Amino acid sequence: MSDLPPRRSLKRWLVTTNHKDIGILYLSTALVFLLLGGLLALIFRAQLWEAGGTGLLSHAEFNQSVSTHGLIMVFWFLSPIATGFANYLVPLQIGAKDLAFPRLNALSYWFYLFSGVMLFISFFMGGSWSGGWTIYAPLNVPMYTPPAPGEPTIGGTMALIALTMFVLSITLGTVNFLTTIHRMRAEGLGLWNMPLFTWSWLLTVWMMLFAFAALLAALLLLVTDHVMLTQYFATDQGSSLLWAHLFWFFGHPEVYIVFFPALGIMFEAFQTFCGRRLVGRKWIIIAMILVAVQSFLVWMHHMFLTTINLEVKTLYMATTIGISLPFDLMVFALIYTMVKGRVRFTTPFLFSLGALVLFILGGITGVFLGAVVLDYEFRGTYWVVAHFHYVMVAGVTALVGGLYYWWPKISGRMYHEFLGKLHFVAYFVGFNLLYFPMFLTWETPRRVFHYPVGDQIWHQAATVGAYVFGFSFLLLFANFAWSLVYGPKAPDNPWKFSRTAEWAIPSPPPLDNWPGRPSYATGKLEFVDDATTADTATDGGPAATDGGTATADEAVAHDQAEDVHGAVHADHASIWPMLIGFSTFVMFIGLSGMNEIVVHFLSDEIIAHLGTDGLSAPSVSAESVIESTTGESTALTTTNYVFGGLFVGGIGLMLISLFQFGREQFHAPTMEIAERWPFENIGTTKLGVWFFLASDVIVFGAVIGAYLFMRIWAGWGNFSPIPEYTWAGLLNTYILLTSSFTVILGLVMAERSNKKGLMASLGATILLGFAFMGVKAWEWTGKFADGDYWFHGLEYSLYYVTTGLHALHVILGLLVGGFMLYRVYTIGAYLEDERPVEYFGLYWHFVDIVWVILFPLFYLL
Template identity: 55%
Template sequence: MSDHLPPKSSVKRWLVTTNHKDIGILYIITSLFFLVFGGILAFMIRVQLWNSGAVILSDLGYNQVVTAHGLLMVFWFLSPFAFGFANYLVPLQIGADDLAFPRINAMSYWLYLSSGLLFGVSFFQGSTLPTGWTLYAPLNLPAFIPSVAEIGAFAGILALAVFVASVTLGSVNFLTTMYRMRAEGLRMRDTPLFSISILLTVWMMLFAFTALLGAVLLLSFDHIFAGTQGSGFFGSAAGGSLLWTHLFWFFGHPEVYIVFFPALGVMGEIVQTFSGRRLVGRKWFIIAMALVAIQSFIVWMHHMFLTSINLPIKTVMMVTTIGISLPFDLMIFALIYTMIKGRVRWKTPFLFVLGAILLFILGGITGVFLGAIVLDYSFRGTYWVVAHFHYVMASGAVALIGGMYYWYPKITGKMYNEFLGKVHFAAAFIGFNLLYFPMFIVWETPRRWFHYEAGFTFWHQTASVGALIFGASFLVMFYNLTASLYSDRDVGESPWAYTGSAEWSVSSPPPEGNFPGKPSFATGKLNFLEGPTTDGGEAQTDGGVAAAAEAAQPEADHTSWWPLILCATGLVTAIGISGISESYFIWPFVLAIPFFIAFVAMKGASTDGFGIVHAVYLMAAGPMLAAFLLVFHLHHGFPGGMFAANTYFWVTLVGIVSGVGALVGMGFESFLAPEPELSEQWPFEGVTNTKLGMWVFIASDIVLFGAFIGSYLFMRLRAGWREWWDIAHANGLETHAVWPGLLNTYILLASSFTVVLALAYAEKGNKRRTVGFLTLTFLGGVAFLINKGIEWVEYYFHYEWTFDAGPAASTYFLTTGLHAVHVVIGMLILLFLIARAAMGAYWSDGENAHTIEYFGLYWHFVDIVWLFLFPLFYIL
């Protein structure tokens, strides 16, 4: 209900809200900020290219700008912009009150904002990443990054890790919501196209971004432990550079479709509305999207045609690359044929969609050239790739801008100025083509370099003029939307004819509770059960209620400070420690007022070390990971003297404790999340939201461990399976004892059994034994870590098997270390469960025993992972 939230004019509302519509608006506004940020960097690139050679930027400065522009646009603008609309509209389209986990939704946004700010601050830490947005190895290693850029480059890497954490939380939330909370009678195949596109997108995000997280964590390991010698994981002679390329593009190619799929959903919605008819071949359109989503994970090697991969494998990848274009042909023809069969109304949203289709066709055709091995040898690393890439990616952005005009009246209740909207489209379309089409003509210009042949000057200057026009068009958009917000052009439910999805059946903007009753599609069209209407009847899909009342059922309390506290703690600590020198002090002071006293104590400390500084950076990715790296790196000593060491330690400890405290506080907070009542739940009937969410999270974690284990296997096979240990022996390890791993196997299996017993006694209502077996599980984790710690200490000090002693050592410490982090996280959750169980939370009549069951799923997964690690690292 509305009285659960402060008014929208209050800053507090936007800090504490968990309402999906508010979070959607925050995503849209924040992503538009990063659009401006990335756009300014893009204009700097075009100014630099006005003439061949340095104009306004140095070599390092140009590399920073090119890298940051690519990362900001791909990560911090395109996908979050789409998911701003997804947050706002998907619950409305499927008839849900909110997303399944409102607080996790808020946490996802604050992590997204934190990651973007951390990346922005990296500019002021000497330099941000200068590697290109693909971060190719070995250029991403400290040995190949100028010393002035190392701190900022590492902060940029960690910003990516935080962003992936945000994406994972959002993916779990959307998948659970869309499978469990659709309104009664709304079959999955009848879900609106935009929501279908989001469903397929989050499936791709769940697996692709977790692979990127694995790559980023491996890279972080190299930055922390490999130092500046170029050794470590991706600096290894055992295929380290090629390994990075595999990991990155296994994420990178699905990312193209992750960006474009929401735009496809927008295209489908807008074409239907403004042509006045249902999408031709809708079923096949959806099937084609699903095929692309699956195929996107088996074409990544076409980005690697210039590597040493053998020709037969490259040929297979070429065939799959060309094959993936066929479903897109079907989708584009379906959109075009729908326009032909309908009666088109040339409004601003439709113009942007039509422009996006034209741009995508050109981008797709030029991409086929890159899919051919022979042609790729000529085009790779040139401006042909730059032009193709932007015609594909920016066509999605153009469609999403059309979506913003389309849903702007729904979100704000105001109508934009149609004339200014068309001016925006005309300027953007002309400017875009002036900017990027000349790049096909001067395709021989080297990518990521500002020197080119004198004969190309005219075309590069034409592109720069196009960039100015393209950028100026967005000033028209910002003025139009801002002025319209304060205009008197009010709308009712919908300013458009022929809308068919549920968001248009309620007032604009929608009420706090979304619907005036329980939505139901059981009769084949939308009805509101147990809710008032203006005429006492049922609300229909083609109009709804002009002044929709708020939902009559009890609403969730949408006020929660914990997501903000949790994410701010990580961000403030990370940024604070990163700016410990005199020259950087102002930035943590501005961004991290609560830690002001700690910063004063660290004012004169050195930033030259890699140890605790980088461990504290990882607070932005999560307090437990920081705790692990803190303990893991103590043996290196502390840079900057003993006073600095103590400062580092205590500030790190404060960050960890406060982060854990926020989690605990959130756990004890009373919060009512919306539960599905009359809803379609195929194929997960009988599965609770939390259990499904845990399954989805574990699926992503499988990919994370798969990236680590796959990297180990890749490097070992390239080094030679038997020769692997010969290399290890040459680095000081005489034997690799089996018994520590075997003992830990028995410990973890026993701890899984005690979790099962704790659940059984919780269901029986036996408090004492529930607490007792949870405690035994915790002690099992303690025993595991002690045994593992003894083993690590012996290897490190006795055998001098250091973290950077070679690929065998790196893979062993990092993969088993990742598993140990999961054990630590599980133990902290166990402490919370024990405390709650002791207070009667899980044993009274067994009503809440499912909480222990959900934890058990995680703990069993951690144990199963060890069953794979034990033979790989101790026996084979």
């Protein structure tokens, strides 16, 4: 499927892979989540109208509303709306026709959408997440997550799995954007000369690559606690501190991940509406790079109240204050640009200026929290809530300005200027009325609706501000609705001093973006007509395909698709990303309810160890576990069968969809002539694989780091190697190292176009992979026969989960290897272009290297 249906067709939005369509989907979906998250905020602000609560919500409902509001706004609104802007604008600003991997871009969106749907389904599964958006341990373990004592926690588990699916979406998008920006910039457009919004997004996705990988690792460990009853965060052996380290290694870079795209929008708006180039542009870029690097060096300032020693706290206090200095430079650059320019107070500029004002207030109040002594006093109070929102909603303010700024380009219509300014007034007044009183009533504990009667006036003012603030967004939607129906048509460039490439083409842009090949070779944007250049030529091979390279048979189809100029028509539609996203959604829904199935089949072993090895209660109470083993309630319920069926059915549908995704002939637009520094000699797909592996290094690093942290905490000598037979681990080491050799042999066979040799090499790699899994299965079943399950103690959880994550990677590699073997056998794939074999080899070698690290950790030390 390559033909793209018209915009008014629902089918268009189910199958599109075009970056502008995906951008619109992200923007519109994020705004829906903004409304849902805002509605929750209005509900719990109404609860806070009177001291002691109005009785509108119960304690559990209040906690769910506050927690889910935080999760939605931080994850399902702020990052995705920025991703929507980036999807639409980054290819236009750098001169590309699409992202490097259009189908993966679509898959990223569908993971995002279905993860949000799953989050709201969790409300109807006994109650959604109620432990705060920071998900602190030990409140994140099953025994503390029920909405009421003894009730199931399927809803809480489902919310955590939804967040995991969202992080997978982020990972796909991050790899895609990094590859695109580094490999698909127009001729003459060096990194230093990229538009500032694209610069801000490049640094954002670099931070995302590592920060969200740490969060993914933390969530994987937590989900195993919920579903499989492991004990990462259920013990008193440093589990709370472990979660804090993992979460805030993600959590503090997330502040800049959220704010950087907004900062990029502010830079673009200030340049356009001040009528001059941004003052200190190069220093601003350097300052952003410094912040991106430093963001990973300050996470422990969120942990000043933990048992970390004072010397370390002092060090992190210094890094926290230090990271504010590059922001000082950026703030003064924006102010000086206004002073030197001729300001026009349009709606986009008003929101950008408002964002600057709010950010200054948020930054100043944040410096208070950077001091250890003051943080002891302010931590967990409304001071933190107010500071956090002044920073984060400063970003929202700039993002709203971006909606107005690029609305003419996206819609082809102008908005109503007076209504836009009225929106800004209501927005700015409502926000400050909502959050500034929180500084005055800062002693109120966060996430608690009981507060002193003397503070009631400030809370009532904040509640009034919340409703004014919420009303302002209705003005936004009313303005855009008016624009679509009555707004005048927008010119190509409605702004006099705009500087970036998207304003050089019609509003809205055509499907393929450009009338020719964009080039900055002369120092300014020009369109070159390369009559003999195929826009979809790949690096050193036949036509490029999204996620692979064309085979001999596909090259025939490629030749047939060429027009008179020799260029391939790029594809813009595929149904398989949506189906993969849906099947993953179904599988994860089923996984959310697997806990009780696990309890049912392991009930005897659970009873034997309840209360003896620090095992926390599972998602059902200990009494119900005992009841299920005494014969009073031994049968699985219909609900259990439904969840089990969804899990198995989702896996089946996913495998079918992935198989068809791999078989589909899809020609992704690439660029034969482009700026690619510093990756000139690395192909596009290969670079994408390297970025993915970099993210996976952080995932394994966090999981292995968790093992080391908890073992050191418990006393290194108190842990004994779980596997009984060292020779089994040594045998598996030899097996995997041998499989790496057979992969290399397969690459040699592909380079020689030796079909039988390639099939034999891939087959040998697969057989060795199965041999590895067979030895691992023999080890595990032997441990189970001895009664040594993963919930019998912390050391057992660490062993089974860490080696199990590696085994999952082996299984994924076997699936890919089996698919490649099928392709070689059926159509002789990879004989004319061996690079997919090389990419598979990179992944397989990585999996082998991880095992070389795990073997001594678990079998020898």
